[in-house]
Amino acid sequence: MMIKDYRELTAAEIVRRIRAGQLKAVDLAETALQLADSEGRRLNAVITLCHQKAISQAEQIDQKVASGNELPLLAGVPVIVKDNIVYSGYPTTCGSRILENYISPYDATCIKKLEEAGAVIIAKANMDEFAMGSSNENSAFGPVKNPVRDDLVPGGSSGGSAAVVAAGIVPIAYGSDTGGSVRQPAALCGVVGLKPTYGAVSRYGLIAFASSTDQIGPLARNVADCALAYEAIAGFDPNDSTSAEFDHPPYSKSIEKLSTKKPRIGIPLEYVSEGIDDEVRTMIDKTIEKVDAAGYEIEKISLPHTEYAVSAYYMIANAEASANLARYDGVRYGRSAGREQGLDTMYSETRSEGFGTEVKRRIMLGTFALSAGYYENYYRKAQKVRELIKIDFDKAFDSVDLILAPTSPTAAFGVGEKSGDPLQMYLSDILTVPANLAGIPAMSIPCDRTADGRPIGLQIMAPAFGEKKLLTVAGQIEQMIGYNYA
Amino acid sequence: MDTVDKIGYEAVIGLEVHAQLQTQSKMFCGCGIVFGAAPNSLTCPVCLGHPGALPVLNRRAVEYAVKMILAVGGEVRKHSIFARKNYFYPDLPKGYQISQYDSPIGLGGSIQIELPEYSRDIELIGIHLEEDAGKSIHPEGGEGETKIDLNRCGVPLLEIVTRPDIRSPQEAHRFLSKLKLIMQYLKICSGDMEKGALRCDANISLRRRGEKSFGTRTELKNLNSFRAVERALAYEIKRHAAILDAGGKVIQETLLWNDDDQKSEAMRGKEESEDYRYFPEPDLIPIKLEQSWIDEIKSDQPELPDARRERLAKEYDITSYDAGVLTGSNELADYFEAVAAQVEDTKRVANWLMVDVLREIHERKLEVGEFFITPNMLAELLCSLESDIISGKMAKEIFREMAASGKSAGAIIEEQDLRQISDSTKLTAVIEEIITQEAIQVQKYREGKRQLFDFFVGQVMKATSGKANPEMVNKLLKEKLDG
Numbered sequence: 001m002m003i004k005d006y007r008e009l010t011a012a013e014i015v016r017r018i019r020a021g022q023l024k025a026v027d028l029a030e031t032a033l034q035l036a037d038s039e040g041r042r043l044n045a046v047i048t049l050c051h052q053k054a055i056s057q058a059e060q061i062d063q064k065v066a067s068g069n070e071l072p073l074l075a076g077v078p079v080i081v082k083d084n085i086v087y088s089g090y091p092t093t094c095g096s097r098i099l100e101n102y103i104s105p106y107d108a109t110c111i112k113k114l115e116e117a118g119a120v121i122i123a124k125a126n127m128d129e130f131a132m133g134s135s136n137e138n139s140a141f142g143p144v145k146n147p148v149r150d151d152l153v154p155g156g157s158s159g160g161s162a163a164v165v166a167a168g169i170v171p172i173a174y175g176s177d178t179g180g181s182v183r184q185p186a187a188l189c190g191v192v193g194l195k196p197t198y199g200a201v202s203r204y205g206l207i208a209f210a211s212s213t214d215q216i217g218p219l220a221r222n223v224a225d226c227a228l229a230y231e232a233i234a235g236f237d238p239n240d241s242t243s244a245e246f247d248h249p250p251y252s253k254s255i256e257k258l259s260t261k262k263p264r265i266g267i268p269l270e271y272v273s274e275g276i277d278d279e280v281r282t283m284i285d286k287t288i289e290k291v292d293a294a295g296y297e298i299e300k301i302s303l304p305h306t307e308y309a310v311s312a313y314y315m316i317a318n319a320e321a322s323a324n325l326a327r328y329d330g331v332r333y334g335r336s337a338g339r340e341q342g343l344d345t346m347y348s349e350t351r352s353e354g355f356g357t358e359v360k361r362r363i364m365l366g367t368f369a370l371s372a373g374y375y376e377n378y379y380r381k382a383q384k385v386r387e388l389i390k391i392d393f394d395k396a397f398d399s400v401d402l403i404l405a406p407t408s409p410t411a412a413f414g415v416g417e418k419s420g421d422p423l424q425m426y427l428s429d430i431l432t433v434p435a436n437l438a439g440i441p442a443m444s445i446p447c448d449r450t451a452d453g454r455p456i457g458l459q460i461m462a463p464a465f466g467e468k469k470l471l472t473v474a475g476q477i478e479q480m481i482g483y484n485y486a
Numbered sequence: 487m488d489t490v491d492k493i494g495y496e497a498v499i500g501l502e503v504h505a506q507l508q509t510q511s512k513m514f515c516g517c518g519i520v521f522g523a524a525p526n527s528l529t530c531p532v533c534l535g536h537p538g539a540l541p542v543l544n545r546r547a548v549e550y551a552v553k554m555i556l557a558v559g560g561e562v563r564k565h566s567i568f569a570r571k572n573y574f575y576p577d578l579p580k581g582y583q584i585s586q587y588d589s590p591i592g593l594g595g596s597i598q599i600e601l602p603e604y605s606r607d608i609e610l611i612g613i614h615l616e617e618d619a620g621k622s623i624h625p626e627g628g629e630g631e632t633k634i635d636l637n638r639c640g641v642p643l644l645e646i647v648t649r650p651d652i653r654s655p656q657e658a659h660r661f662l663s664k665l666k667l668i669m670q671y672l673k674i675c676s677g678d679m680e681k682g683a684l685r686c687d688a689n690i691s692l693r694r695r696g697e698k699s700f701g702t703r704t705e706l707k708n709l710n711s712f713r714a715v716e717r718a719l720a721y722e723i724k725r726h727a728a729i730l731d732a733g734g735k736v737i738q739e740t741l742l743w744n745d746d747d748q749k750s751e752a753m754r755g756k757e758e759s760e761d762y763r764y765f766p767e768p769d770l771i772p773i774k775l776e777q778s779w780i781d782e783i784k785s786d787q788p789e790l791p792d793a794r795r796e797r798l799a800k801e802y803d804i805t806s807y808d809a810g811v812l813t814g815s816n817e818l819a820d821y822f823e824a825v826a827a828q829v830e831d832t833k834r835v836a837n838w839l840m841v842d843v844l845r846e847i848h849e850r851k852l853e854v855g856e857f858f859i860t861p862n863m864l865a866e867l868l869c870s871l872e873s874d875i876i877s878g879k880m881a882k883e884i885f886r887e888m889a890a891s892g893k894s895a896g897a898i899i900e901e902q903d904l905r906q907i908s909d910s911t912k913l914t915a916v917i918e919e920i921i922t923q924e925a926i927q928v929q930k931y932r933e934g935k936r937q938l939f940d941f942f943v944g945q946v947m948k949a950t951s952g953k954a955n956p957e958m959v960n961k962l963l964k965e966k967l968d969g
């Protein structure tokens with residue numbers, strides 16, 4: 001049975017109604033599946049529907065309700081995960097031809113946690129190939145349309161995940177953020193997106209792009225749902241050596257409590273300087289005024305090494321990617337071509353056919369950065385810049401609790417507008433990559449729209465493992481802004 | 487080596503050894519390690535390099551590395567990191583090997599080698615941890631087909647690299663034997679080269695004796711036994727010397743040793759000048775070691791071959807050479823000490839082990855630990871010998887019988903009534919009877935035909951079915967004949 005007001009329901013409201021017996025998880029799942037199949041396909045935001053497992057997950061929730069069992073955090077909530085999170089039983093393509101028919105033999109830790117939390121996994125979301133891109137135009141399965149307007153890109157690389165949330169197909173989706181891939185599409189589609197602290201969410205089962213900055217993060221239509229979605233997947237995982245043993249408070253409960261002490265907010269000069277679209281800057285300034293008016297202490301700060309962040313990021317991320325993507329060689333799984341013509345032909349044909357232009361470009365750049373004679377000047381230097389950026393944030397957080405900035409230098413741009421100019425595209429990440437390099441948590445919440453109706457995202461950054469404070473303050477600012485999601 | 491000496495060259499040899507660690511599970515996943523298991527049966531998403539799978543370090547492999555570094559007196563580094571070594575090969579699922587590069591776990595150390603004329607220390611550059619790759623199999627008649635077994639993929643390896651300190655193929659051989667022995671004592675590696683548990687690459691160059699700079703070196707791969715290492719190096723020394731004598735230049739290259747044809751062959755392909763593009767492994771955090779943990783391992787270290795040899799020589803009053811043979815394996819040394827604790831004459835124990843016990847073990851192709859004549863059984867035999875119940879000659883016979891039947895010395899002595907006759911009254915009676923019977927021979931003996939003495943001994947032995955105590959027979963016969 002289709003649920004009429006489904007698209008307006010928040011995750012928290014769904015859980016409440018499931019608990020109260022007012023909604024059936026199976027009805028929710030069927031509604032979400034149908035929407036994913038119609039609207040999701042129209043936006044090209046989904047690659048695979050996970051019909052069978054979704055229904056059985058929903059049935060389990062309904063049985064639990066029937067037997068009066070205690071219900072988990074996301075009981076019955078339909079979610080969609082980015083197609084770089086492995087989910088056994090369905091293809092995990094990573095947006096690439098090279099993994100077109102690849103079915104993982106195991107589930108990502110994130111998937112296991114979602115199943116434990118009672119979430120119903122509806123589909124796998126479209127994405128830029130191997131999470132490399134800022135517009136979702138690099139997917140082997142075609143670009144994703146921005147639900148705001150069909151001729152706009154949704155951002156990337158988690159463009160599919162942002163689009164399905166913005167379109168009301170699911171209240172929660174999961175993406176991954178390596179250099180801004182959750183926050184930037186959240187900003188461009190007008191939804192909330194969180195990139196957690198590096199090590200807060202297990203990367204086990206997240207197909208690696210740049211191992212030292214990759215993090216899975218949730219997207220939702222409000223901060224409360226985002227907190228709920230984050231709580232479900234956060235936590236130490238013995239299968240991921242870089243995952244941190246850290247206490248995770250119940251984020252969804254803690255954001256309801258307003259802290260008595262008003263936080264000190266830092267505004268970094270470098271994030272509101274040239275290169276930022278005028279309209280974006282104006283809207284961010286307006287938001288800061290509101291925050292100021294609410295009695296928060298606003299302080300101008302400096303993060304002096306910001307200008308080097310994009311180059312350092314691309315150096316490190318591409319170097320790691322060049323090694324991470326070496327396994328797609330046609331030997332064991334995924335696409336394989338030229339097997340009969342010998343080893344070298346198999347390697348080159350498999351990889352030439354399987355990878356798209358942007359992925360090849362980054363593998364080449366990364367390989368070069370690590371090559372003998374260049375390592376010191378490129379990779380090593382980039383690591384030094386990374387240290388300096390970390391120090392910038394450490395110093396800043398000595399005097400402020402949180403940092404506010406735009407998420408993206410522009411609102412959503414047109415399909416094809418930047419795709420011919422990789423450098424221009426890379427600059428889309430200028431405001432998001434510093435948080436990845438520093439490993440700190442950051443989120444984007446919608447704060448306003450441009451004159452022609454394109455959403456603008458406000459970025460909030462916090463010290464490592466400061467998600468509780470981050471979500472709490474984001475919730476407060478969300479109320480001050482009063483953004484209309486419709 | 488002689489030829490090289492004559493022409494006045496000195497060989498400069500360095501070894502790079504890879505030793506598989508005998509951990510229960512692989513280095514970065516939970517898969518087991520069993521030699522000879524069905525191909526690809528010991529694999530999982532991690533060691534198959536599936537997308538999204540991540541490595542988790544096996545603490546035991548680190549412990550074994552620390553044991554080895556401590557055993558060779560190297561520096562255990564409290565902070566070391568893993569690096570990715572990038573190269574494409576079908577048996578390398580991730581397209582990179584997780585290894586250590588500029589921040590290894592162990593630095594320095596040395597291993598003492600003993601040769602007949604001298605002993606010396608071979609210095610190590612360092613020891614590091616890395617994962618093994620899988621195996622490519624080219625089936626015969628497979629028309630160029632390649633099969634891949636990834637069971638070995640991810641097995642922990644120790645890489646041990648020497649300085650170019652080795653001066654002869656014999657020294658290289660001794661180094662490897664000693665290294666193997668140390669690892670066996672530590673119980674961290676079987677050292678079995680045939681099964682690939684120990685692998686060795688060598689580099690070699692020649693220079694004029696007395697010269698400080700190095701000549702051009704070649705690298706040797708595919709050295710599958712200690713003998714092969716020795717033979718390949720000897721071959722390369724001759725080859726280099728011939729080139730240099732003719733005024734030529736040695737080409738720096740990697741060579742494959744062909745042990746069937748006894749020659750080195752140039753390696754085809756590109757593996758020569760590969761750029762491995764090492765960089766720190768972002769999926770693993772640095773290995774950080776607490777001093778207390780290192781101390782704990784140190785205090786649990788077993789006695790090592792050199793120390794045990796020295797102690798055995800001193801404690802049991804045997805030669806250093808004998809002690810060296812007896813400490814050739816931990817089990818043999820244990821065997822020796824168990825017997826020696828029960829027997830007065832420890833030198834005799836050493837001789838019995840080195841001659842009789844080792845002979846039986848080798849003939850039966852057994853390990854010391856599998857030998858069914860236990861230390862207690864041998865001790866019983868040697869005690870019977872010491873207390874004159876049996877003679878030395880009888881002891882050897884009884885030992886053979888023990889080896890054949892598995893029976894104890896006591897049982898054999900009882901069953902066959904082999905107890906030696908050491909009763910002087912009994913022996914005197916026998917001797918007197920023989921002197922009476924052989925009056926003519928006695929006459930001749932007393933006239934000076936001294937060589938007849940053995941004849942009388944033989945007669946006594948004959949009369950006692952060989953059970954007479956030979957020393958007593960000698961003594962009593964002399965008294966009777968000469969007195």
Ligand SMILES: [Zn+2]
Nearest residue numbers: 515517530533
């Ligand atoms: Zn495994």
